[in-house]
Amino acid sequence: MENYKTLTIDEIQQGLRSGSFSAGELAHEALRVSKAENERYNSFIHFCPERAMEAAERVDAELAAGKDLGPLGGVPVAVKDVIMTEGLRTTCGSRILENYVAHYDATAVERLEKAGAVIFGKTNCDEFAMGSSNENSAFGSVRNPAVPERVPGGSSGGSAAAVAGGFAPVSLGTDTGGSIRQPASFCGVVGVKPTYGRVSRYGLTAFASSLDNIGPFARTVKDAATVLGVIAGYDAKDSTCANVDTSDYQAALDGDVKGLKIGVPKEYYAEGLDAEVRERIECGLKLLESLGCAIVEISLPHTEYAVATYYLICTAEASANLARYDGVRYTRRSSEMGTLEQMYAKTRAEGFGAEVTRRIILGTYVLSAGYYDAYYRKAQKARSLIAADFKKAFQTVDAIVTPVSPFPAFRLGEKVSDPLEMYLSDIYTLTSSLAGNTGISVPCGETSEGLPIGMQILADHFNEVTMLKLADAFERGVGFEVQ
Numbered sequence: 001m002e003n004y005k006t007l008t009i010d011e012i013q014q015g016l017r018s019g020s021f022s023a024g025e026l027a028h029e030a031l032r033v034s035k036a037e038n039e040r041y042n043s044f045i046h047f048c049p050e051r052a053m054e055a056a057e058r059v060d061a062e063l064a065a066g067k068d069l070g071p072l073g074g075v076p077v078a079v080k081d082v083i084m085t086e087g088l089r090t091t092c093g094s095r096i097l098e099n100y101v102a103h104y105d106a107t108a109v110e111r112l113e114k115a116g117a118v119i120f121g122k123t124n125c126d127e128f129a130m131g132s133s134n135e136n137s138a139f140g141s142v143r144n145p146a147v148p149e150r151v152p153g154g155s156s157g158g159s160a161a162a163v164a165g166g167f168a169p170v171s172l173g174t175d176t177g178g179s180i181r182q183p184a185s186f187c188g189v190v191g192v193k194p195t196y197g198r199v200s201r202y203g204l205t206a207f208a209s210s211l212d213n214i215g216p217f218a219r220t221v222k223d224a225a226t227v228l229g230v231i232a233g234y235d236a237k238d239s240t241c242a243n244v245d246t247s248d249y250q251a252a253l254d255g256d257v258k259g260l261k262i263g264v265p266k267e268y269y270a271e272g273l274d275a276e277v278r279e280r281i282e283c284g285l286k287l288l289e290s291l292g293c294a295i296v297e298i299s300l301p302h303t304e305y306a307v308a309t310y311y312l313i314c315t316a317e318a319s320a321n322l323a324r325y326d327g328v329r330y331t332r333r334s335s336e337m338g339t340l341e342q343m344y345a346k347t348r349a350e351g352f353g354a355e356v357t358r359r360i361i362l363g364t365y366v367l368s369a370g371y372y373d374a375y376y377r378k379a380q381k382a383r384s385l386i387a388a389d390f391k392k393a394f395q396t397v398d399a400i401v402t403p404v405s406p407f408p409a410f411r412l413g414e415k416v417s418d419p420l421e422m423y424l425s426d427i428y429t430l431t432s433s434l435a436g437n438t439g440i441s442v443p444c445g446e447t448s449e450g451l452p453i454g455m456q457i458l459a460d461h462f463n464e465v466t467m468l469k470l471a472d473a474f475e476r477g478v479g480f481e482v483q
Contacts, residue, residue, distance in 0.1 A: 001029045005166025009075055009223045012169065016063060016074045023059035023074035027052045027118050030076035034121060034167040041143045043152075043161035044121045045081050048088050052076070052120035059116050071226055073116030078162040078171040081122040082129050083214065084203035085109055092205050093127040093137040093155075096331045096351025106203020107238065108172060108214045108231040115230045120168075123158030127353045128322065129174055129207045131155045132182060132425045135416055136355045143412070146188050146452050150409035153183030156217070160187040163217045170218045170227050174204060176211045177310050178404070178429025184217060184441040185404035185454025190224045190471070191217050193429075195462045196436035197242035199228075200235035206321040208314035209240070211433050221442060221472040225249035228464065244462050252465045253472040258292030260470065263397035267303040268428055274407040280445040280453045281403050287477050288401070288470065296397055300389040305382045306430040307423055312366050312379035313434070318356075319363030325351065358419065387435040394460040399470055401457055402428050404441045408451035432458050442471045444478065 001021060015021050031049055038044050059074045079085060082092045084102040091097045105113075112119065126136040134142040134157025144152040145165035152161045156173030160183035163171050173180045175193040184191025192215045199214045206212060216227035229250060234243045264285065269278065289295050327333035327347030334346035352360070366375040393400060405425050415422045432439045438461070441454035455474070459467035 001025065004029045004033060006219075007169055008220055009072065009169060009226055012075050013069055013073060016059075016069065023056040023063070023118065024053060026074055027056035027076060027120060030118070030120050030168065034162070037165055037167060040148070041145055041161055041165055042140050043124055043142050043158040043165065043167060044078070045091055045093070045124050045139050045158070046089055047121040048085070048119065051088065052118050055113060055118040059118065070114075070116035071230055072112060075117050075170065076168055077112055077117045077119050078121050078123050078159060078168040079109060079119055080125050080156055080159045080171070080173045082125060082174055082205040083109060083172060084205070085119065085122065088122065090122070090205070091139070092129070093125045093139060094351065094353070094356070095138045096325050096347070098138070098332060100330055104203065106214075107200035107235045109203065111231050112172075123162055123171060125158050126155035127356050128205065128318070129155040129176055129179060130318065130355050130359055132178070132422050133410070133415065134158065134183070135412065136353055138353055141412060144187055144409050147409060147450065149411060150451070151186065151412055153186035153409065155179040157183045159217050160184055160189055160191065163187070163189045163219060170216055170223055172214060173217055175213045175215055175433070176208050176314060177433045178426040180215045180217065181404050181429050181439055181441040181454065181456060182426060186409035186452060188443050188446075188452030188454075189217055189219060190221050190443070191215065191441045192224050192228055193433070193439045194228060194232060194464060195438040197240055198244070198438070198462065198464070199231050200238040200241045202235055202237040208317035209321065210317060211314060221440075221468060221475050222250060222253055224440070225253060225468050225472070242462070247465050249464060249468050252469055254469070255473050255476055257288070257470055257473045259294070260292075260399065260466070261294045261296055261397040262288055263296055263298035263393050263400040265298050265300040265303070265393075265400060265402060267300055268402040272406050273403060276447040277403050277405070277407060277453055281401070281455055284444045284455045284474065285401060288474060291473055291477060298393050298397060298400070300393060300431060302382065302385045302389050303431055306386060306434065307427055309379045309382040309386065310430040310434060311362070311423060312375050313383060315359040315363030316367050316376050317363070319360045319367065322356070322360055355419070383434045386431055390432070390435040390437055390460070398466050399457055399459045401455060404428060404454040404456045408447050408453055428456060437461060438464050438467055440467055440471050442475055
Protein backbone atom coordinates (compact mmCIF):
# COMPACT_ATOMS: atom_id res chain seq x y z
CA MET A 1 0.00 0.00 0.00
CA GLU A 2 2.37 2.65 -1.30
CA ASN A 3 0.22 5.71 -0.56
CA TYR A 4 -0.76 4.86 3.04
CA LYS A 5 1.24 7.76 4.49
CA THR A 6 -0.77 10.37 2.59
CA LEU A 7 -4.31 8.98 2.76
CA THR A 8 -7.09 11.23 4.04
CA ILE A 9 -10.31 9.97 5.63
CA ASP A 10 -12.23 10.42 2.36
CA GLU A 11 -9.59 8.54 0.40
CA ILE A 12 -9.60 5.70 2.93
CA GLN A 13 -13.35 5.32 2.73
CA GLN A 14 -13.35 5.52 -1.07
CA GLY A 15 -10.70 2.79 -1.15
CA LEU A 16 -12.73 0.58 1.17
CA ARG A 17 -15.93 1.01 -0.84
CA SER A 18 -14.18 0.37 -4.14
CA GLY A 19 -12.43 -2.71 -2.83
CA SER A 20 -8.94 -1.29 -3.40
CA PHE A 21 -8.07 -2.51 0.08
CA SER A 22 -9.85 -3.85 3.16
CA ALA A 23 -9.94 -2.39 6.64
CA GLY A 24 -7.86 -5.35 7.78
CA GLU A 25 -5.18 -4.62 5.18
CA LEU A 26 -5.19 -0.96 6.17
CA ALA A 27 -4.81 -1.78 9.88
CA HIS A 28 -1.97 -4.18 9.08
CA GLU A 29 -0.22 -1.46 7.08
CA ALA A 30 -0.67 1.10 9.88
CA LEU A 31 0.94 -1.29 12.34
CA ARG A 32 3.73 -2.26 9.94
CA VAL A 33 4.69 1.30 9.05
CA SER A 34 4.46 2.60 12.61
CA LYS A 35 6.49 -0.23 14.13
CA ALA A 36 9.15 0.10 11.43
CA GLU A 37 9.57 3.83 12.05
CA ASN A 38 9.14 3.84 15.83
CA GLU A 39 12.76 3.08 16.67
CA ARG A 40 13.73 6.27 14.87
CA TYR A 41 10.97 8.63 16.04
CA ASN A 42 9.70 7.00 19.28
CA SER A 43 6.22 8.36 18.67
CA PHE A 44 4.46 5.31 20.17
CA ILE A 45 4.81 3.81 23.63
CA HIS A 46 3.02 0.60 22.65
CA PHE A 47 0.75 -0.93 20.01
CA CYS A 48 -2.49 -2.91 20.23
CA PRO A 49 -2.61 -5.19 17.16
CA GLU A 50 -5.32 -7.50 18.50
CA ARG A 51 -7.72 -4.65 19.22
CA ALA A 52 -6.92 -3.07 15.87
CA MET A 53 -7.53 -6.22 13.84
CA GLU A 54 -10.78 -6.98 15.71
CA ALA A 55 -12.05 -3.47 14.93
CA ALA A 56 -10.97 -3.78 11.29
CA GLU A 57 -12.75 -7.12 10.94
CA ARG A 58 -15.97 -5.53 12.24
CA VAL A 59 -15.67 -2.78 9.62
CA ASP A 60 -15.07 -5.29 6.82
CA ALA A 61 -18.03 -7.40 7.96
CA GLU A 62 -20.34 -4.37 8.04
CA LEU A 63 -19.10 -3.27 4.63
CA ALA A 64 -19.75 -6.75 3.21
CA ALA A 65 -23.26 -6.62 4.67
CA GLY A 66 -23.94 -3.34 2.88
CA LYS A 67 -24.02 -1.27 6.05
CA ASP A 68 -22.89 2.34 6.34
CA LEU A 69 -19.19 2.75 7.13
CA GLY A 70 -19.68 5.51 9.67
CA PRO A 71 -17.69 8.76 9.60
CA LEU A 72 -14.45 7.02 10.59
CA GLY A 73 -15.10 3.52 9.26
CA GLY A 74 -11.76 1.73 8.84
CA VAL A 75 -9.64 4.78 9.66
CA PRO A 76 -6.51 3.94 11.73
CA VAL A 77 -6.27 6.21 14.80
CA ALA A 78 -3.48 6.69 17.34
CA VAL A 79 -4.40 7.78 20.88
CA LYS A 80 -2.27 9.73 23.36
CA ASP A 81 -1.30 7.54 26.30
CA VAL A 82 -3.06 9.71 28.89
CA ILE A 83 -6.45 8.60 27.54
CA MET A 84 -7.97 5.39 28.92
CA THR A 85 -8.26 2.36 26.63
CA GLU A 86 -9.84 -0.71 28.22
CA GLY A 87 -7.52 -3.69 28.52
CA LEU A 88 -4.49 -1.70 27.36
CA ARG A 89 -1.71 -0.07 29.30
CA THR A 90 -2.21 3.65 29.94
CA THR A 91 1.13 4.89 31.27
CA CYS A 92 0.79 8.69 30.97
CA GLY A 93 4.46 8.60 29.96
CA SER A 94 5.38 7.86 33.58
CA ARG A 95 7.22 5.10 35.41
CA ILE A 96 4.67 5.27 38.21
CA LEU A 97 1.98 3.94 35.83
CA GLU A 98 4.30 1.83 33.68
CA ASN A 99 2.23 -1.33 34.09
CA TYR A 100 -1.22 0.14 34.70
CA VAL A 101 -3.94 -1.44 32.54
CA ALA A 102 -7.08 0.64 32.08
CA HIS A 103 -10.38 -0.94 33.11
CA TYR A 104 -12.59 1.20 30.88
CA ASP A 105 -12.55 3.29 27.72
CA ALA A 106 -12.61 7.06 27.72
CA THR A 107 -15.79 8.49 26.22
CA ALA A 108 -13.77 9.89 23.30
CA VAL A 109 -12.39 6.41 22.59
CA GLU A 110 -15.87 4.86 22.78
CA ARG A 111 -17.17 7.40 20.28
CA LEU A 112 -14.25 6.85 17.92
CA GLU A 113 -14.81 3.10 17.79
CA LYS A 114 -18.57 3.49 17.50
CA ALA A 115 -17.86 5.63 14.41
CA GLY A 116 -15.76 2.79 12.95
CA ALA A 117 -12.26 3.96 13.88
CA VAL A 118 -9.47 1.40 14.25
CA ILE A 119 -7.29 2.22 17.26
CA PHE A 120 -3.90 0.64 16.78
CA GLY A 121 -1.48 2.31 19.21
CA LYS A 122 -0.89 4.62 22.19
CA THR A 123 1.36 7.58 21.55
CA ASN A 124 4.28 8.91 23.57
CA CYS A 125 3.87 12.12 25.56
CA ASP A 126 5.45 14.26 28.24
CA GLU A 127 4.87 12.66 31.62
CA PHE A 128 1.28 13.35 32.76
CA ALA A 129 1.07 15.83 29.85
CA MET A 130 3.54 18.19 31.55
CA GLY A 131 5.93 19.61 29.00
CA SER A 132 6.41 21.59 25.81
CA SER A 133 8.89 19.38 23.96
CA ASN A 134 8.07 15.70 24.64
CA GLU A 135 11.44 15.30 26.33
CA ASN A 136 9.87 14.56 29.73
CA SER A 137 8.53 11.10 28.89
CA ALA A 138 9.86 8.23 30.99
CA PHE A 139 10.03 6.26 27.74
CA GLY A 140 12.36 8.59 25.87
CA SER A 141 12.04 11.70 23.73
CA VAL A 142 10.00 11.84 20.54
CA ARG A 143 11.69 13.14 17.40
CA ASN A 144 10.05 15.46 14.92
CA PRO A 145 9.48 13.63 11.60
CA ALA A 146 9.81 16.93 9.72
CA VAL A 147 13.27 17.60 11.21
CA PRO A 148 14.47 14.59 13.28
CA GLU A 149 17.09 16.49 15.31
CA ARG A 150 14.34 18.81 16.58
CA VAL A 151 11.60 18.34 19.18
CA PRO A 152 8.03 17.64 18.02
CA GLY A 153 6.58 19.92 20.70
CA GLY A 154 4.61 18.78 23.67
CA SER A 155 2.99 17.41 25.52
CA SER A 156 1.17 15.64 22.65
CA GLY A 157 4.36 15.25 20.61
CA GLY A 158 3.83 11.56 19.89
CA SER A 159 0.34 12.16 18.49
CA ALA A 160 1.57 15.04 16.31
CA ALA A 161 4.54 13.01 15.10
CA ALA A 162 2.30 10.05 14.28
CA VAL A 163 0.34 12.18 11.82
CA ALA A 164 3.33 14.15 10.52
CA GLY A 165 5.30 10.96 9.88
CA GLY A 166 2.41 9.30 8.07
CA PHE A 167 1.96 6.60 10.70
CA ALA A 168 -1.68 7.55 11.39
CA PRO A 169 -4.10 9.60 9.28
CA VAL A 170 -5.50 11.12 12.48
CA SER A 171 -4.74 10.94 16.18
CA LEU A 172 -6.02 12.15 19.54
CA GLY A 173 -4.02 14.45 21.78
CA THR A 174 -4.75 16.63 24.77
CA ASP A 175 -4.33 20.37 25.21
CA THR A 176 -3.97 22.01 28.63
CA GLY A 177 -1.96 25.11 27.74
CA GLY A 178 -1.17 24.49 24.08
CA SER A 179 -0.24 20.81 23.99
CA ILE A 180 -2.13 20.15 20.74
CA ARG A 181 -1.59 23.43 18.94
CA GLN A 182 2.14 23.82 19.64
CA PRO A 183 3.19 20.31 18.48
CA ALA A 184 0.88 20.65 15.47
CA SER A 185 2.76 23.84 14.57
CA PHE A 186 6.20 22.29 15.13
CA CYS A 187 5.35 19.19 13.07
CA GLY A 188 3.41 20.88 10.27
CA VAL A 189 0.00 19.28 10.82
CA VAL A 190 -3.47 20.45 11.85
CA GLY A 191 -4.31 20.43 15.57
CA VAL A 192 -7.58 21.44 17.26
CA LYS A 193 -8.22 22.47 20.87
CA PRO A 194 -12.00 22.43 21.33
CA THR A 195 -13.82 24.80 23.65
CA TYR A 196 -13.45 23.63 27.25
CA GLY A 197 -16.44 21.37 27.88
CA ARG A 198 -17.07 20.58 24.20
CA VAL A 199 -15.45 17.12 24.41
CA SER A 200 -15.91 14.83 27.40
CA ARG A 201 -12.92 14.46 29.71
CA TYR A 202 -14.23 11.16 31.11
CA GLY A 203 -11.33 8.74 30.89
CA LEU A 204 -8.70 11.46 30.49
CA THR A 205 -6.03 11.30 33.17
CA ALA A 206 -6.24 14.67 34.90
CA PHE A 207 -3.34 17.12 34.83
CA ALA A 208 -5.13 20.45 35.42
CA SER A 209 -8.84 19.74 35.50
CA SER A 210 -10.06 23.25 34.67
CA LEU A 211 -7.83 23.41 31.58
CA ASP A 212 -7.58 19.90 30.06
CA ASN A 213 -9.12 19.15 26.64
CA ILE A 214 -9.11 16.22 24.22
CA GLY A 215 -8.77 17.11 20.54
CA PRO A 216 -7.64 15.79 17.15
CA PHE A 217 -4.54 15.98 14.99
CA ALA A 218 -4.99 15.46 11.25
CA ARG A 219 -3.44 15.99 7.83
CA THR A 220 -6.24 18.33 6.76
CA VAL A 221 -8.73 20.66 8.41
CA LYS A 222 -11.57 18.59 6.96
CA ASP A 223 -10.25 15.43 8.63
CA ALA A 224 -9.84 17.27 11.94
CA ALA A 225 -13.42 18.54 11.64
CA THR A 226 -14.65 15.00 11.01
CA VAL A 227 -12.94 13.63 14.12
CA LEU A 228 -14.12 16.55 16.25
CA GLY A 229 -17.68 15.91 15.08
CA VAL A 230 -17.39 12.33 16.33
CA ILE A 231 -15.94 13.00 19.78
CA ALA A 232 -17.79 16.25 20.63
CA GLY A 233 -21.05 16.39 22.54
CA TYR A 234 -22.57 16.10 25.97
CA ASP A 235 -21.59 13.26 28.28
CA ALA A 236 -23.34 12.75 31.62
CA LYS A 237 -20.22 10.98 32.93
CA ASP A 238 -18.29 14.27 32.90
CA SER A 239 -19.68 17.05 35.09
CA THR A 240 -17.63 19.64 33.17
CA CYS A 241 -18.99 18.59 29.76
CA ALA A 242 -21.33 21.25 28.38
CA ASN A 243 -24.83 20.33 27.29
CA VAL A 244 -24.54 22.42 24.13
CA ASP A 245 -25.60 21.35 20.65
CA THR A 246 -22.82 20.36 18.28
CA SER A 247 -22.70 21.18 14.56
CA ASP A 248 -21.91 19.31 11.39
CA TYR A 249 -18.41 20.74 11.26
CA GLN A 250 -17.47 19.06 8.02
CA ALA A 251 -20.55 20.38 6.21
CA ALA A 252 -19.70 23.93 7.31
CA LEU A 253 -16.44 23.93 5.35
CA ASP A 254 -17.72 25.74 2.26
CA GLY A 255 -14.73 28.04 1.65
CA ASP A 256 -16.84 31.18 2.08
CA VAL A 257 -15.28 33.50 4.65
CA LYS A 258 -16.14 36.83 3.04
CA GLY A 259 -17.03 39.53 5.52
CA LEU A 260 -15.51 37.85 8.57
CA LYS A 261 -13.56 40.17 10.85
CA ILE A 262 -10.16 38.90 11.99
CA GLY A 263 -8.62 40.38 15.11
CA VAL A 264 -4.84 40.73 15.32
CA PRO A 265 -3.75 41.35 18.94
CA LYS A 266 -0.82 43.75 19.07
CA GLU A 267 0.55 42.05 22.20
CA TYR A 268 1.29 38.89 20.20
CA TYR A 269 3.55 40.61 17.68
CA ALA A 270 5.97 42.25 20.12
CA GLU A 271 9.60 41.57 21.04
CA GLY A 272 10.58 37.89 21.15
CA LEU A 273 8.72 36.75 18.04
CA ASP A 274 11.02 35.09 15.50
CA ALA A 275 11.30 37.18 12.31
CA GLU A 276 10.48 34.28 9.97
CA VAL A 277 7.48 33.25 12.08
CA ARG A 278 6.21 36.83 11.95
CA GLU A 279 6.68 36.93 8.17
CA ARG A 280 4.73 33.69 7.62
CA ILE A 281 1.86 34.83 9.85
CA GLU A 282 1.70 38.17 8.06
CA CYS A 283 1.52 36.32 4.74
CA GLY A 284 -1.27 34.23 6.18
CA LEU A 285 -3.18 37.33 7.16
CA LYS A 286 -2.77 38.73 3.66
CA LEU A 287 -4.22 35.52 2.26
CA LEU A 288 -7.23 35.73 4.56
CA GLU A 289 -7.67 39.34 3.51
CA SER A 290 -7.59 38.28 -0.14
CA LEU A 291 -10.39 35.81 0.66
CA GLY A 292 -12.61 38.66 1.81
CA CYS A 293 -11.80 38.89 5.51
CA ALA A 294 -11.33 42.25 7.23
CA ILE A 295 -8.17 42.50 9.36
CA VAL A 296 -8.58 44.56 12.55
CA GLU A 297 -5.96 45.36 15.18
CA ILE A 298 -7.17 44.55 18.70
CA SER A 299 -5.70 44.48 22.18
CA LEU A 300 -5.62 41.68 24.75
CA PRO A 301 -4.01 43.78 27.48
CA HIS A 302 -3.61 41.12 30.15
CA THR A 303 -1.58 38.79 27.93
CA GLU A 304 1.60 39.68 29.81
CA TYR A 305 0.26 37.87 32.90
CA ALA A 306 -0.61 34.65 31.08
CA VAL A 307 2.53 32.60 31.76
CA ALA A 308 2.60 33.34 35.48
CA THR A 309 -1.16 32.85 35.80
CA TYR A 310 -1.16 29.56 33.93
CA TYR A 311 1.74 27.99 35.81
CA LEU A 312 0.27 28.92 39.20
CA ILE A 313 -3.13 27.45 38.35
CA CYS A 314 -1.99 24.35 36.49
CA THR A 315 0.61 23.37 39.09
CA ALA A 316 -1.89 23.84 41.91
CA GLU A 317 -4.38 21.57 40.17
CA ALA A 318 -1.63 19.08 39.26
CA SER A 319 -0.45 18.80 42.87
CA ALA A 320 -3.99 17.87 43.91
CA ASN A 321 -4.66 15.51 41.00
CA LEU A 322 -1.37 13.63 41.37
CA ALA A 323 -1.76 13.06 45.11
CA ARG A 324 -3.59 9.81 44.26
CA TYR A 325 -0.40 8.23 42.87
CA ASP A 326 0.94 6.93 46.17
CA GLY A 327 1.83 3.25 45.72
CA VAL A 328 -1.25 2.06 47.61
CA ARG A 329 -3.74 1.42 44.82
CA TYR A 330 -2.91 1.15 41.12
CA THR A 331 0.62 2.49 40.78
CA ARG A 332 3.98 0.82 41.13
CA ARG A 333 5.29 0.62 44.69
CA SER A 334 8.86 1.11 45.86
CA SER A 335 10.59 -2.04 47.10
CA GLU A 336 12.16 0.04 49.90
CA MET A 337 8.98 0.47 51.89
CA GLY A 338 9.72 0.88 55.61
CA THR A 339 6.99 2.97 57.21
CA LEU A 340 3.87 4.11 55.35
CA GLU A 341 5.30 7.62 55.03
CA GLN A 342 8.58 6.25 53.68
CA MET A 343 6.69 4.10 51.18
CA TYR A 344 4.80 7.16 49.90
CA ALA A 345 7.99 9.20 49.59
CA LYS A 346 10.07 6.44 47.96
CA THR A 347 7.32 5.46 45.52
CA ARG A 348 6.72 9.01 44.34
CA ALA A 349 10.44 9.81 44.16
CA GLU A 350 11.09 6.74 42.01
CA GLY A 351 7.94 7.06 39.91
CA PHE A 352 7.83 10.76 39.00
CA GLY A 353 10.27 12.53 36.72
CA ALA A 354 11.93 15.91 37.31
CA GLU A 355 9.31 18.11 35.61
CA VAL A 356 6.36 16.45 37.33
CA THR A 357 8.15 16.71 40.67
CA ARG A 358 8.87 20.38 40.03
CA ARG A 359 5.22 21.13 39.31
CA ILE A 360 3.92 19.17 42.31
CA ILE A 361 6.25 21.09 44.63
CA LEU A 362 5.32 24.45 43.11
CA GLY A 363 1.60 23.63 43.18
CA THR A 364 1.71 22.47 46.79
CA TYR A 365 3.52 25.66 47.73
CA VAL A 366 1.02 28.03 46.11
CA LEU A 367 -1.87 26.21 47.82
CA SER A 368 -0.26 26.16 51.25
CA ALA A 369 -1.45 28.23 54.20
CA GLY A 370 -0.15 31.76 54.00
CA TYR A 371 0.45 31.66 50.25
CA TYR A 372 -2.96 30.73 48.83
CA ASP A 373 -4.22 34.32 48.73
CA ALA A 374 -0.90 35.73 47.56
CA TYR A 375 -0.54 33.36 44.62
CA TYR A 376 -3.42 31.03 43.73
CA ARG A 377 -6.30 33.41 44.43
CA LYS A 378 -4.50 36.24 42.64
CA ALA A 379 -3.89 33.95 39.64
CA GLN A 380 -7.59 33.14 39.46
CA LYS A 381 -8.38 36.87 39.42
CA ALA A 382 -5.88 37.38 36.60
CA ARG A 383 -7.49 34.48 34.74
CA SER A 384 -10.84 36.28 34.91
CA LEU A 385 -9.25 39.39 33.42
CA ILE A 386 -7.70 37.38 30.58
CA ALA A 387 -11.08 35.76 29.85
CA ALA A 388 -12.72 39.21 29.89
CA ASP A 389 -10.20 40.41 27.28
CA PHE A 390 -11.36 37.68 24.90
CA LYS A 391 -15.03 38.27 25.65
CA LYS A 392 -14.63 41.94 24.77
CA ALA A 393 -12.64 41.15 21.62
CA PHE A 394 -15.21 38.69 20.31
CA GLN A 395 -17.89 41.36 20.53
CA THR A 396 -16.17 43.09 17.60
CA VAL A 397 -14.35 40.32 15.69
CA ASP A 398 -15.31 36.83 14.53
CA ALA A 399 -11.92 35.25 15.12
CA ILE A 400 -8.39 36.07 16.25
CA VAL A 401 -5.21 35.14 14.37
CA THR A 402 -1.84 34.82 16.10
CA PRO A 403 1.37 32.80 15.91
CA VAL A 404 1.24 29.46 17.74
CA SER A 405 4.76 29.74 19.16
CA PRO A 406 7.35 32.54 19.21
CA PHE A 407 9.77 30.25 17.37
CA PRO A 408 9.78 27.05 15.30
CA ALA A 409 10.80 23.64 16.64
CA PHE A 410 14.00 23.84 18.67
CA ARG A 411 16.77 21.26 18.94
CA LEU A 412 16.51 18.29 21.27
CA GLY A 413 18.11 19.21 24.59
CA GLU A 414 18.27 22.91 23.79
CA LYS A 415 15.90 24.12 26.52
CA VAL A 416 15.84 21.22 28.99
CA SER A 417 18.13 22.94 31.50
CA ASP A 418 16.03 26.14 31.59
CA PRO A 419 12.41 25.42 32.58
CA LEU A 420 11.37 29.09 32.37
CA GLU A 421 12.57 29.39 28.79
CA MET A 422 10.72 26.17 27.99
CA TYR A 423 7.52 27.55 29.52
CA LEU A 424 7.72 30.64 27.30
CA SER A 425 7.26 28.47 24.20
CA ASP A 426 3.55 28.32 25.09
CA ILE A 427 3.06 32.04 25.61
CA TYR A 428 0.70 32.44 22.61
CA THR A 429 -1.50 29.46 23.46
CA LEU A 430 -1.88 29.89 27.22
CA THR A 431 -4.28 32.84 27.11
CA SER A 432 -7.00 31.04 25.15
CA SER A 433 -6.58 27.98 27.38
CA LEU A 434 -7.15 30.11 30.47
CA ALA A 435 -10.21 31.67 28.80
CA GLY A 436 -11.55 28.29 27.65
CA ASN A 437 -11.87 29.33 23.99
CA THR A 438 -11.42 27.07 20.99
CA GLY A 439 -8.30 27.22 18.84
CA ILE A 440 -6.59 25.54 15.90
CA SER A 441 -3.08 25.41 14.48
CA VAL A 442 -2.98 25.19 10.68
CA PRO A 443 0.27 24.89 8.65
CA CYS A 444 1.40 28.27 7.39
CA GLY A 445 4.65 27.59 5.54
CA GLU A 446 8.24 26.93 6.63
CA THR A 447 11.36 28.78 7.68
CA SER A 448 14.42 29.01 5.45
CA GLU A 449 15.71 25.88 7.25
CA GLY A 450 12.55 23.95 6.38
CA LEU A 451 11.03 24.12 9.87
CA PRO A 452 7.19 24.08 9.88
CA ILE A 453 5.28 27.10 11.14
CA GLY A 454 1.68 27.04 12.32
CA MET A 455 -0.88 29.83 12.35
CA GLN A 456 -3.29 29.93 15.28
CA ILE A 457 -6.96 30.79 14.73
CA LEU A 458 -8.98 31.40 17.89
CA ALA A 459 -12.76 31.70 18.17
CA ASP A 460 -15.29 32.32 20.92
CA HIS A 461 -16.69 29.59 23.17
CA PHE A 462 -18.46 26.84 21.17
CA ASN A 463 -17.82 28.64 17.88
CA GLU A 464 -15.73 25.89 16.32
CA VAL A 465 -17.65 26.38 13.06
CA THR A 466 -16.19 29.82 12.35
CA MET A 467 -12.71 28.69 13.38
CA LEU A 468 -12.81 25.62 11.14
CA LYS A 469 -14.30 27.56 8.20
CA LEU A 470 -11.41 30.03 8.36
CA ALA A 471 -8.80 27.31 8.75
CA ASP A 472 -10.24 25.33 5.83
CA ALA A 473 -10.44 28.38 3.55
CA PHE A 474 -6.87 29.26 4.47
CA GLU A 475 -5.71 25.69 3.82
CA ARG A 476 -7.34 25.69 0.37
CA GLY A 477 -5.51 28.87 -0.63
CA VAL A 478 -2.21 28.42 1.18
CA GLY A 479 -0.53 26.45 -1.62
CA PHE A 480 -1.08 29.27 -4.04
CA GLU A 481 -0.37 32.29 -1.87
CA VAL A 482 1.98 31.37 0.98
CA GLN A 483 5.29 30.17 -0.42
